[in-house]
Amino acid sequence: MSRVPVFSAEQVRAAVSPERALEAVRDAFVAYARGEWTMPPKVYVPAYPAGDFRAMPALGAGHALLKWVTSFPGNPAQGLPTVMGLVLLSDASNGSLRAALDAGAVTALRTGAAAVLAAETLGRADAETAAIAGAGVNGLAAARTFVARGRDVALYDLDSEHAQRAAEELGARVATRDEALAADLLVTMTPGHEVLLAEGSLRPGQHVSLMGADGPGKAEIAVDELLRTRIFADDWEQASHNGELVHAVEAGKLERSGVTELGAVLAGEAQGRQSAEEITTFDSTGLAIQDLAIALAAIEAEDELDLPTLEL
Ligand SMILES: NC(=O)c1ccc[n+]([C@@H]2O[C@H](COP(=O)([O-])OP(=O)(O)OC[C@H]3O[C@@H](n4cnc5c(N)ncnc54)[C@H](O)[C@@H]3O)[C@@H](O)[C@H]2O)c1
Numbered sequence: 001m002s003r004v005p006v007f008s009a010e011q012v013r014a015a016v017s018p019e020r021a022l023e024a025v026r027d028a029f030v031a032y033a034r035g036e037w038t039m040p041p042k043v044y045v046p047a048y049p050a051g052d053f054r055a056m057p058a059l060g061a062g063h064a065l066l067k068w069v070t071s072f073p074g075n076p077a078q079g080l081p082t083v084m085g086l087v088l089l090s091d092a093s094n095g096s097l098r099a100a101l102d103a104g105a106v107t108a109l110r111t112g113a114a115a116v117l118a119a120e121t122l123g124r125a126d127a128e129t130a131a132i133a134g135a136g137v138n139g140l141a142a143a144r145t146f147v148a149r150g151r152d153v154a155l156y157d158l159d160s161e162h163a164q165r166a167a168e169e170l171g172a173r174v175a176t177r178d179e180a181l182a183a184d185l186l187v188t189m190t191p192g193h194e195v196l197l198a199e200g201s202l203r204p205g206q207h208v209s210l211m212g213a214d215g216p217g218k219a220e221i222a223v224d225e226l227l228r229t230r231i232f233a234d235d236w237e238q239a240s241h242n243g244e245l246v247h248a249v250e251a252g253k254l255e256r257s258g259v260t261e262l263g264a265v266l267a268g269e270a271q272g273r274q275s276a277e278e279i280t281t282f283d284s285t286g287l288a289i290q291d292l293a294i295a296l297a298a299i300e301a302e303d304e305l306d307l308p309t310l311e312l
Contacts, residue, residue: 003309004097005302009105015301016109016294018141018148025113026266028293029234031060033263039288042238044215050074052215053085058288064090065292069103071215073191081137082191083107089295097312099299103291104137106298110290111189112141114234115209116149118262118282119185122232122272123207131156131175131183134190134212135166142187142211143170156180158190187211192218199224204277213244214285221281223248229279231259232272234287243285259283 007015016024031037037060045053051072058065069085076082085103090096119130130146132139135157146153147170154175157163167174180186181196185207188196192213199222202208208229212220226248233239236259240249248254262282264270273280 002096002312004312005099005299005307005309007099007101007105007298007305007307009102011305011307012101012105012109012294012298014305015298018109018112018145020297021109021113021294022117022145022149024293024297025110025290026117028060028287028289029117029263030267032287032289033261033267033269036060037289037292039235042242042285042288044242046216051082056286056288056291058292059092060289060292061296062092063098063292063296064092065288065295067103067106067288067291069107073193076136083137087291087295089292089299099295099302100310101295101298106291106294107286108138108141110294111138111211111284111286112143112145114262114284114286114290115142115187115189115211115282116145117266118209118232118284119146119187119207120149121262121265122280122282123185124205124273124276127184127207129154129183130185131180131187133157133177133180133186133188133196135163136189138211139187139189140166140170142189142209143172146185147172151185154180154183182206185209188220190220192220195219195222197221197225199228201225202229202279204279207273207280207282209282209284210244211284213283215242216246219244219247223251223253226281227253229281230274231281231283232262232265233259233283234262234285236261238285238287239283244283
């Protein structure tokens with residue numbers, strides 16, 4: 001019989017701080033870029049119009065991971081999170097199950113980490129203002145990561161009362177839509193039903209981490225606005241099929257050579273921002289290697305937590 005520790009959402013957050021998450025996610029992007037970690041393509045299981053399920057595997061650092069997770073955008077109206085499910089971490093030397101973790105908490109930590117990591121890597125060195133558009137579960141995770149990195153952050157959300165409450169809790173500011181979209185470092189984390197960034201809306205030198213459009217039919221930026229920017233992505237395969245990039249690719253306006261992967265920049269294999277004036281964008285669809293990074297960081301802290309176990 002084996003005992004498998006189970007991390008609730010709260011225990012995931014107790015085990016892994018936003019700063020630790022950022023460091024772990026950076027290392028994962030580098031290991032993936034170098035071919036040390038591998039990641040079979042994410043499988044989408046559509047259950048539209050309600051939402052979709054995703055099965056996300058990865059292998060690295062002697063472990064294998066599977067995340068079974070949702071994106072059900074109408075859920076908050078019913079008091080349920082958009083993103084929920086389970087992460088399973090296994091020992092890759094013998095296949096035994098090593099831990100189970102709440103997928104919503106793992107996702108939020110690694111998504112917030114990737115948004116801020118991309119902003120810090122690709123934004124201007126003298127960037128001052130940071131803002132989140134879409135201050136839901138994952139937008140707030142990005143806001144917490146900015147705060148943990150010592151940066152002031154402004155929140156914009158369609159639901160202004162929610163933004164106000166969240167800002168008070170975080171010690172952040174509420175911004176108007178125009179103010180948020182003009183930030184030096186902008187993170188968009190909306191459900192992707194509405195294009196936030198119309199053609200001509202971004203100004204020279206800005207960086208945008210486009211996080212919300214991570215599945216079919218979603219977009220946060222107009223195709224021609226995206227094409228005005230230097231484009232980065234978490235993974236070309238995923239982003240060109242299910243991310244923000246898909247609209248430009250389908251219109252025949254964007255090819256693989258027009259996109260740089262963030263991991264290649266972090267590994268020193270590709271150039272990031274090339275001038276102070278250019279606009280940089282980062283399209284994130286969310287990678288299982290990021291989840292693996294958080295799950296590995298969580299088990300480092302397992303002895304400090306009183307975790308329940310599954311007996312298998
Ligand atoms: N790229 C990734 O790795 C990744 C990871 C997790 C979630 N996501 C995606 O991010 C999106 C948000 O996920 P979540 O779990 O935070 O959802 P959520 O429902 O908790 O939050 C969404 C927030 O956006 C606000 N909003 C909706 N339309 C808006 C608009 N036009 N302008 C400003 N705010 C608006 C809502 O009021 C809500 O507060 C989803 O599309 C989800 O699939 C991406």
